[in-house]
Amino acid sequence: MKQDLDRLMEERGIDALTVTGTPKTSRDLYYLTGPVTVTGCRVVKKRGEAPVLITGSMERDEAAKSGLEVKTWNDFDVMKITREAKTPLEGSVKSFAKMCEVLGITGTVAFYGTGDIPYAYAFLDALSKEGSIKVHAEAYNSIFSEARMTKDNDEIDKIDSVSRGAQEVIGVVRDFLATCSDKGGKIVDPEGREVTIGRVKKMILNETKARGMLLDEAVIFAQGRDSGVPHSRGDDAATLVPGKTIVFDYCPQGAGPGYFADITRTWCLGFVPDEVREIYDQVLEIQLRVLDELKVGTPCAEYDKMTNEYFDEHGHPTPMKETGKTEGYVHSLGHGLGLNIHERPRVSMFSKTEELLAPGHVFTVEPGLYYPEHEIGVRIEDDVAVHEDGSIVNLTTFPKDILVELKS
């Protein structure tokens, strides 16, 4: 949680931290500023003190909406320093040093945010050599990823709210498909028009927007062979057909852009072939078993191991046995969910960090099996939250029937 930042800074010997980017692209920045619209900014936080937001003077009104103390580059003579510098990089380094001087920042400074990769490297390398502060860069498991891994109840409510919206949309799509029928092997709507994936996706987009949510990631609505390639978005031009698996993986985001939900359902229209039914039942069985066994204090990796073992026992290829396969179980069981679609905790047996299930964790449980050559893909994904009191709640109550019956 946000209040853990000072403790984490102390544990890691960080005297001050700074985050750059925009609140939209740098989620660590958004975590501190909330939804403000500034073209670019820097947040600086000394250990034990409140964050300060620094931006251009043209942006000062928007920046103030963050509720943080706002300073502008002018407070550090950035324009003057930049003009007098021999190179832009020298200007950046000198401007940063001046800011540290004015704000009284010394010692070890940790850098976060999202930005241009060559600039980040060249700037931090130069700053490191300049030597007035010590550069601290966390390649993995940053203090933000650590703090953000544990949500407070307000954050869980935000994810829950997006998740409810998401389930409404999934319901609208399901209800629409149930009004359709099979006409000579193609799905047609009540007016007899063929239903394409593109049309369903348009419906999903409209329903998402109508609920004030965003769809930053393209929705997955993939059928047959495409459903067997986990991140295939599906072919917009294709008409839906009966009896093929449809993987509908949907990650809407709350306004801000804020928190994500991430839900998957797999459907067959009209009938379910035996081969599909067998695979579906296995995916469902292991998902329900995992959901049932979730317990605070257990390593998250355990649940992925359970899933690998279950699928292995049932004769499917798994990453536990062999890497790089595109059939069977080809991903990990889940991932944390928050301001990013993928964040900590990692629900993977191959994670290098032991993450024990803990209050504040919000994560997906999404086993799947994929057989693209057989035109089969199955994934069932729920979002689970562990509240501060340790209670574990599956936020996703949408039914898991694979069969969507058609009108005859």
Next chain:
Amino acid sequence: MKQDLDRLMEERGIDALTVTGTPKTSRDLYYLTGPVTVTGCRVVKKRGEAPVLITGSMERDEAAKSGLEVKTWNDFDVMKITREAKTPLEGSVKSFAKMCEVLGITGTVAFYGTGDIPYAYAFLDALSKEGSIKVHAEAYNSIFSEARMTKDNDEIDKIDSVSRGAQEVIGVVRDFLATCSDKGGKIVDPEGREVTIGRVKKMILNETKARGMLLDEAVIFAQGRDSGVPHSRGDDAATLVPGKTIVFDYCPQGAGPGYFADITRTWCLGFVPDEVREIYDQVLEIQLRVLDELKVGTPCAEYDKMTNEYFDEHGHPTPMKETGKTEGYVHSLGHGLGLNIHERPRVSMFSKTEELLAPGHVFTVEPGLYYPEHEIGVRIEDDVAVHEDGSIVNLTTFPKDILVELKS
């Protein structure tokens, strides 16, 4: 232009380049891949060869839509290497080295893209120390910024198309305001309802979407004091009033997300106070003068200098005379426009790189004057393109009358 990349690589001694991120967030990546939807990827291009797109095997179908050769991490044993590594960072460095080995990459490798700042630094620092390739990082004026600065006619057409759409939307808003009237100092619509800035912004958003364009950046529709703070977005709750300057700065983006337009008009509803008229006429005069004098081969900085001098002569504070002011002329004259709203060429007298106006340049010309304490802000912004044959075309033909007459 894209075809310049090999020449630029040779000039800078780069044997191979690599770009990471997503096509949406890393515009250099989009420049090579076009609008594909992959969660994360790496493009590698050896000098003189076509780019290769590398992504997760789950994303292979989407990646193929780029038309580039696609490889997956499995082709470089990334999963195995990562599992066997002692730390994630070691895994990243070893995976990269393996990729270089398989693809035959040696010598100097340049890194581009957008990503996590601490990871970028830690990874490139470690790779640099590992020593199998030489890390090349361009903090400024990267070869992509150089190549992208010069648009081919197809790119100019794309910007022109967004610009036309933008001008239609500006026209819709202007026509709507012209149906309104002044009722006791407040603007009301024909039904007598007060017109808030929030309502106008909703109209702008809907009209943008209806034309298949995106509005990634929040639109600026700011009135009175807010119009005097260049990047203030305006107060959604405020009702429009007659006789105050309204700055409408609008940057829609083509689908993809692709190329931007960036247009500003300043309006007064009902009447124009003398003080505003005087300032407006000066901004318009210098804009028209600059547009008239644009000539291939002239340093772009010259036009900003002209503008500084003109405003200085007319008694306004300018950055040429003093930095850090929030009154008068507070920004530079313009900026290049393309896959980013702000790119090269820089139309600023303080640019450290001399950029001569050249065929392929697309940029804004947007002088402005700001007096927030007087509740006045004026900016007029057009988009100009220099075609391959050297002809200079102002893409923005929307009228520049400040007065929007109201219904009586």
